[in-house]
Amino acid sequence: MAERSFEVARLPGFKFIAITAFVLLYMPIITLVVYSFNSGQSVAVWEGFSLDWYGKAWANEAVKGATYRSLIIAASASAIATTVATMAALGTTRRKAFKGQTFIYVMINQPLMVPEIVTAVALLIFFASIKVATGYNGLIYLIIAHAAFCIPFAYLPIRARLEGMDLTLETAAADLYASHWQTFRRVTLPLMLPGIIAGAMLAFVISLDDVVITEFVKSGGQDTLPTYMLGQMRRAVTPEVNAISTVLLALTVVLLTAFFLLTRKND
Template sequence: MATKSFSVAKLPGFTATAVIVFVTLYLPILTLVAYSFNASQSVAIWGGFSWDWYVKAWNNDAVKDATVRSLLIAVCAALISTAVATMAALGTTRRKAFKGQTFIYVMINQPLMVPEIVTAVSLLILFGMIKQATGIQGIGYVIFAHAAFCIPFAYLPIRARLEGMDMTLETAAADLYASPWQTFRHVTLPILLPGVIAGAMLAFVISLDDVVITEFVKSGGQDTLPTYMLGQMRRQLTPEINAISSMLLALTIVLLTAFFLLTRKND
């Protein structure tokens, strides 16, 4: 007698639960996007369709400066954190198990467990000491703070990719007298690349979105787009914030689409 295959979708209430979940997740986002086209100055009262807030946001020099600064910080932080995370992932997966390996995993992923406010305060104290000792100022502190916070986010997909990779090709390259660097460059890295791209994009998005660490570490005139938006919301909440948020959402969708296409091609 043939047995019926089990399917979660056939469980009672599955459809209703799925609908509730999707509505809860996406209705606020869709509302935000819709009200970014609101002609009224109120964020809660619909006053007709208008592109005015997008035009104002596009022509706002403060928004432009904050956007360029955010992108610069996010790109630099993503590059630094991904490079460090790749080396850490190689060092913890491409070798035999060793004593203290679990402790190293815990230390790498520690920023994920510790409240972000704790990381922000600790970086504020550390960078304050460095500034006092050296007199060096600049946006570099924000970049390194973001990079430090983003390392575990980049590490997780890279490590997951490495753990799913068979070492047969790397062993074959070594048998053919390839040096460790040649093996990494021509064998390991091409196969690992989707994981590296995933880690870099995740680190980029995390850095672009960060508020808490940026608020503690930044100096005057170093507002990123999220901290600028937070400041504007404290003064006057207008649909311009909705327009800026919608553009950030569009950027995220573009990144996700690019990641999907790249990983599909490489896989």
């Protein structure tokens, strides 16, 4: 019986397609990483191994400023998004089904569906009028914008975690003299914590990576790492950009690995 069942891995050409797909996916990234160690000026001609570009990027004040802003924005935005997403997840799972539930679900996940450029233009126009009216140009606009599009990324893992949780546990806590708050604090929160951390990490990575919305919303001198790199590309491309990208890539890989470990079924 088993050998008759359909096995995609045994179709002719499967190996070839799989290998091609992996090469196409990872060759550019590998090339980028390799050339970050190039001693020459080019991102296409290998001249020898060196860590010069990492040193240069590290010494570059513009890179430092952009890194600092990126981290501030990502940390603040993911914190806000995770808090909002946690409350939204509790509100959509810890009650009986209600009218308009699907609508609310769609609203929360709206940033996943609306083209990013539309959100970017809308935020540009909206924030421009506030900037004119208040005269304030701080990072807060970027933080709010990032928090908004990070919410669904934080929401989905938290909600998945809550949905997989046995509601009897909360009933049992109440039966054992826990108040609503104690039940949340001692049972619900610890059990949903892996989901919350996973959501926060995903939100952090998404924020760190954003170009389109940041490019539209930022005021002068508010480059984040991705928009700084985009600006550099317009001039001379040096392996400095490769070096920054490689560091970002390493950070993302670490966070996403942690995310997968946390969302994996434990026990």
